[in-house]
Amino acid sequence: MNKLTIKIKALIAAIVLIITAFAFTSPGERYFEIAKNLDIFATLFKEVNALYVDEVNPNKVIRTGIDAMLSSLDPYTNYIPEDDIEDFRTQSTGQYGGIGALTSKIDGKIKVTMIVEGYSAQKNGLKIGDEVIKIDNIDITKLEREEAADLMKGQANTPVSLTVKRYGKTEPITLNFTREKVKINNVPFMGMVSDNIGYIKLSDFTLDAGKEVKEAVIKLKSQGANKIILDVRGNPGGLLMEAVNITNVFIPKGKEVVSTKGKIEDHNQDYKTLNQPVDTEIPLVVLINSGSASASEIVAGTLQDYDRAVIIGQKSFGKGLVQITRPLTYNAQLKVTTAKYYTPSGRCIQALDYSHRNEDGSVGKVPDSLKSEFRTINNRSVYDGGGIDPDIVVEKSPMSPVAYALYTKGHIFDYATEFYYSNPNIASAKEFSLTDAQYEDYKKWLNGKDYSYTTQVEKNLKKLKEYALEEKYYQDIEHTIQNLEKTLEESKANDLNDFKSQIKTLLEEEITSRYYLERGSIESSFDVDQDISKAIEVLNERSKYDSILAKK
Incomplete structure (x- = not known):
């Protein structure tokens, strides 16, 4: 049975499930509507496949049909093809076959972002910040992160090698691992x-x-x-x-x-x-x-x-x-x-x-x-x-545009990696704090790096300029707009200082993760976490705690 037939059967199974939910006046009418709609769909697809000007990819077209149909119901009713079953099982059980490393694509490069304690990645020397360039000698630099992650996973007790670029090393290094049954803790x-x-x-x-x-x-x-x-x-x-x-x-x-x-x-x-x-x-x-x-x-x-x-x-x-x-045919599933x-x-x-x-x-x-x-x-x-x-x-408080830009462009992540290799030891995660001198070093480190961003005020000003040009008012307010643009530019130049506290928090969480993994990242945020501070305040005032829960 070819893939087209398999996809059509999966779609038919999903359509049957949805159509049977319709409130027709009698079972006979309901089943007639099911048969009618399935017949319409099958004949429609045959005609499109035969006559459409370009070649039709049946897998893509059918999947689009399935996804569009289910998305019209709610965001959580989904079709899970056989290729995605393993990821779905990982989400449900917290278990997968791998080495205990998480990756992300940062500035176009696949980098290790977290190591799970106690598994092969940690035991065999993989580090947060390593850029993965090969898996089992397969070049992954052009792959998507999900494709690379799939290569890293596999049956327990099977070998896998990673070739990585590491900060401070002139040549890539190859590390060998044995995949294990990795269990992600619910309580990290x-x-x-x-x-x-x-x-x-x-x-x-x-x-x-x-x-x-x-x-x-x-x-x-x-x-x-x-x-x-x-x-x-x-x-x-x-x-x-x-x-x-x-x-x-x-x-x-x-x-x-x-x-x-x-x-x-x-x-x-x-x-x-x-x-x-x-x-x-x-x-x-x-x-x-x-x-x-x-x-x-x-x-x-x-x-x-x-x-x-x-x-x-x-x-x-x-x-x-x-x-x-x-369960659907051919190992697919429907989450409904x-x-x-x-x-x-x-x-x-x-x-x-x-x-x-x-x-x-x-x-x-x-x-x-x-x-x-x-x-x-x-x-x-x-x-x-x-x-x-x-x-x-x-x-x-929402994340400031400058902090968001630094984070998404990898300048928080990469600095934390360099900091780790330049500082063999730091205080405990709970006590660690970047000094003012270290933050100044970070600002110097950013020189020449792209972290451009557009604030909401700039977006609004741009729209104002467009409307003014369109409605012929621009000449009247040109000078005002230019002054505003200059003021905004000068203000943005101070953003690294104005949002120092927010940027420092992101840096401290990332840096402590290099030394203490996920536990460090979590613990380092305690002293600036407003929710935790409020929780401590309420718990330490028993009368306030009791009054909130008191009988009304």
């Missing part, structure tokens, strides 16, 4: 942020996430923690059952965590905690932001509904939909939305509009008229329709 960091406050960073909801959080809480308590911060900022979610398990660490056995409701009533389900908790009384703060989605929102929303934790940060992403996977989930108070946090979001992905402001009010155990008001609203909102 846990530790103390003060004498009695423990901190847990939860980055995923793959297998064993609940177990990892439970072990982290037990360990932190043994180190003297009598208050906990659980950080799910930027966590996109994952396995629903792991959200139940994590919530179970803090609330009693037998409590409802989440319920799912969809079109097929027999599939509706209530999920309750199954185990004895670790601690139902320890003061708890959960940190969220616009990147906290799905399972992260179940944890935050459920703990909020039970008045078990104070939620701090920014409004969460707003994904209240449940997906399951269904089957239900919405509801927290114990009865609210669904799904954003009312699937498609229109802010640039950062957040759901933005939802009109009060479109929200419904629900009540927590202590009769506090909570709302549906667009993510979890924090109990305490911490306003975030």
Whole structure:
């Protein structure tokens, strides 16, 4: 059977699933509509394939059809072809066959951006900042990052070699590795942020996430923690059952965590905690932001509904939909939305509009008229329709254009690499701070490097100039516009000083990752993290903590 037939069968399977959702008046009418639409599609494709002026790539055309059809439903119903199954499995399980190295394309070069502790990459000398130019003698300099990453992966216990350019070395070096079954931890960091406050960073909801959080809480308590911060900022979610398990660490056995409701009533389900908790009384703060989605929102929303934790940060992403996977022919799969989930108070946090979001992905402001009010155990008001609203909102300063340009063009990353090879040792990640002299060195290092950027004010001024020319007003305001352009240019010249604090933070996080890997990057941000500072403040003022959660 050729690939075209395979693709058509996959599309037909997806079409059947979608069309059967239509509410026709009778089963006979529904099945007629299915047959009619499939026949139209098959004959249409045959005619296009036979008559179109250029050669038609059936794989590309069919895939486009599948993706367009599913995207008309919601962003989370997706077709997963056989070639992408391994990546999907990695997202679901946190496991893959590889060496424990993450890469990214920086300034057109594929560079190692993180090393996973304890695996072959670390044990055999690969370093963050290494530029990978060959994998098993295959030149990868013209490949996309994803293609190179696929070459690095493979069955456990198989060999792979990487040829890399390393800062300070005149010639490339070749390193040999043995692939392993790599498990990415759901909890990349846990530790103390003060004498009695423990901190847990939860980055995923793959297998064993609940177990990892439970072990982290037990360990932190043994180190003297009598208050906990659980950080799910930027966590996109994952396995629903792991959200139940994590919530179970803090609330009693037998409590409802989440319920799912969809079109097929027999599939509706209530999920309750199954185990004895670790601690139902320890003061708890959960940190969220616009990147906290799905399972992260179940944890935050459920703990909020039970008045078990104070939620701090920014409004969460707003994904209240449940997906399951269904096998298709030839090892493909369909990830399909089957239900919405509801927290114990009865609210669904799904954003009312699937498609229109802010640039950062957040759901933005939802009109009060479109929200419904629900009540927590202590009769506090909570709302549906667009993510979890924090109990305490911490306003975030956006990244400045100059900092964004330095970061995206690799000038933060590359400087951190050079700093590492010039400084064999630094203070602990928590204590490390760039001195003013070192920051001045960084500014000198930037001389001659391109980090051009356009501010929003410059964009607006450009539009004003275009409108003025179009409407014949330019001569009247030409002098004013030129003065504004000059003022902006002079102001931008000071941006490295004006946004020093922000740029220094990025540099410190990147530099500490060279010495202490992901743990270092996380820990170095504690002293400038506004959300963590607010969490510590609330946890250290028990009366304030209690008043937030008090019965209304």
